[in-house]
Amino acid sequence: MIVDEQIKMKKVAILFRRAPHGSPHGREALDLALLSASFEQEVSLIFVDDGVLNLVKDQQPELIGAKDYIATFGALPLYDVETVLVCEESLLEYGLDLTDLTIEADMVSPSLITEQLSKVDEVLVF
Amino acid sequence: MNSFEYKGEQIETDHQGYLKQVSQWNEEIAELIAAQEQITLTPAHWEVIHFVRDFYLEYKTSPAIRILVKAIGQKLGADKGNSKYLYTLFPTGPAKQATKVAGLPKPAKCI
Amino acid sequence: MNLHHIQTSAKQDNALACCIKYMDKQDSVLLSGNGVNSLLLSQWRERLADIRVMLLKDDVEARGLSKRFKDYPLIDYDTFVKESLTHDKVITW
Numbered sequence: 148m149i150v151d152e153q154i155k156m157k158k159v160a161i162l163f164r165r166a167p168h169g170s171p172h173g174r175e176a177l178d179l180a181l182l183s184a185s186f187e188q189e190v191s192l193i194f195v196d197d198g199v200l201n202l203v204k205d206q207q208p209e210l211i212g213a214k215d216y217i218a219t220f221g222a223l224p225l226y227d228v229e230t231v232l233v234c235e236e237s238l239l240e241y242g243l244d245l246t247d248l249t250i251e252a253d254m255v256s257p258s259l260i261t262e263q264l265s266k267v268d269e270v271l272v273f
Numbered sequence: 274m275n276s277f278e279y280k281g282e283q284i285e286t287d288h289q290g291y292l293k294q295v296s297q298w299n300e301e302i303a304e305l306i307a308a309q310e311q312i313t314l315t316p317a318h319w320e321v322i323h324f325v326r327d328f329y330l331e332y333k334t335s336p337a338i339r340i341l342v343k344a345i346g347q348k349l350g351a352d353k354g355n356s357k358y359l360y361t362l363f364p365t366g367p368a369k370q371a372t373k374v375a376g377l378p379k380p381a382k383c384i
Numbered sequence: 385m386n387l388h389h390i391q392t393s394a395k396q397d398n399a400l401a402c403c404i405k406y407m408d409k410q411d412s413v414l415l416s417g418n419g420v421n422s423l424l425l426s427q428w429r430e431r432l433a434d435i436r437v438m439l440l441k442d443d444v445e446a447r448g449l450s451k452r453f454k455d456y457p458l459i460d461y462d463t464f465v466k467e468s469l470t471h472d473k474v475i476t477w
Contacts, residue, residue, distance in 0.1 A: 164402050164477075185337035196402050218333040225340050234406075260406050264386065270475045272399075 158189045158267040163198030165273065167217065168208050173201045174216040176273035181219070184226035191230035191267065192223070193260055194252070198273075199237045204249035220250045234260055279305065291372070291379050295329070298376025306374045310365070314374075318362050320349060325368075326375040335380035338368040386411045387471035394422040399477035404431055412471065414464065416440035423453060440464065 161180045167173040176192075184190045194202060206217045223231065231252040238244060238254060245254055264270050275290070276283045279302055285293040290309060292298055303322060307314050314322075324345060328336050336344060338356065346354015353359075359367035368380050388407050394400045400422055403413065413435055415422065420439050422428040441458040444450055450458070459467070468474045 164398065181334070181337070185339050187339075195406060196398055215333045218331065222328075222332040222334060222336075222340075225336075225344050257405055261408050264406060264475065265408055265472075269473060270386075272475060272477050 156187060156189060157269060158191070159183050160191045160193055160263055160267040160270045162193040162195065162264075162270060162272045163201050164196045166197040167201045167206070168211060168213040172273040173198075174214060176271070177216050177219055179271065179273075180228060181222070181226055184223075184228050190226075190228045191232065191263060192228065193232045193234075193263060195234040195237050195257075195260065197237075199233055199241060199243065202233065202248040202250060202252065203243070204247060206249070217249060223250065230263075232260060232263060277305065287379070289373075289379060292376040295376055295378075298326075302376060303374050306376075310370055310374065312363065312370070312374070315362075318371075318374075320353075321345065321359065321362060321367070321371050322375045324348065325371045325377065329372075329375070329377045335372045335377045336368060337380055338366070341368050341371070385471050387467055387474045388413045389474055389476045390415050390419040390422075391417040391476070393418040394425065394428050400428065403475075403477045404435070407435075409435060412436040412438065412467070414438045414440065414459075414467065416443050420444050420447065420449060420453070423456065424449070438463075438467065 161176050161183075163173060163176050165172045180190050180192060201217065202220065206215075208215045208217060231250065232255045233245075233248070233252045234257060235254045236257055245252065275288055276285045278284070284297055284302065287293065290306065292302075304314060307318070312318065325336060325341065328341075328344065342354055342356050342359065345359070356367065359371075363370035372378070372380055386408065388403045388411055390400050390403060390413065392399050396418060400419070407413070413432065415437065416439070420443050423432070423437075423439070438457045438459050439453055441460050444453050444458055
């Protein structure tokens with residue numbers, strides 16, 4: 148029973164840099180985030196570049212035969228994933244602001260993302 | 274492909290008995306799946322079954338056990354939000370069994 | 385200090401651009417596979433000019449680029465492993 152094992156708490160950052168639905172990366176990234184969080188790792192999510200498009204609200208991926216993992220972002224608070232950083236430059240580039248996003252997130256500068264990448268134990272890029 | 278018959282219709286499942294189509298589920302089908310799992314459904318079971326099904330329909334994912342325990346605690350009270358209570362209802366693993374009876378896919382890496 | 389690993393060329397994927405944008409300038413970059421091709425392009429040589437860059441030797445030689453990259457450190461797999469241990473972590477973009 149895996150549940151009872153003691154697992155060392157690690158800080159894991161999961162970085163989304165690709166657009167959703169064109170590849171499985173976004174869904175895999177979120178699966179890994181939830182799995183890590185359910186084993187009580189301290190998970191933070193970072194959205195940069197095309198990756199910010201994962202968070203656009205009102206998506207209907209099923210129309211193009213893709214799985215609707217976007218709805219699953221809503222479960223992050225239940226998994227105690229509280230750190231969600233979105234690059235302000237990437238948002239600006241796409242003409243988006245926080246009100247266009249499907250979940251609450253912190254809009255941060257690239258240098259703050261650099262800081263986050265340095266202070267966590269592991270970074271996984273999707 | 275595994276399947277069972279319900280009112281003359283074939284209901285497809287995966288090899289472990291989880292429904293292939295979430296939308297094919299209804300409470301009678303839940304009773305059939307529960308019988309296969311040797312569970313007699315009580316109101317306490319239904320509360321959890323509806324909870325996991327609502328969770329899935331909102332978030333499009335089946336909750337892992339820790340999350341199930343926590344979210345049930347928040348919604349139905351601390352006396353129900355613990356794994357001991359859930360194991361008395363679903364002896365071979367609450368997340369695994371409740372999602373199966375609720376017509377949902379098997380949660381990833383869970384018991 | 386992190387070691388950033390890039391396996392794709394800058395023309396093929398945004399990995400290198402993304403890495404440069406968000407990395408700490410004290411970090412190191414390892415280019416392997418088609419990632420080594422980016423250094424053939426002057427714009428990427430310039431953007432990497434102030435950063436410690438290493439190339440995986442086999443990938444450079446396999447592509448016939450040893451002479452072009454004679455000014456860069458070419459490392460073998462053993463050195464890659466050593467480098468990954470002297471950095472806090474490896475980030476694969």
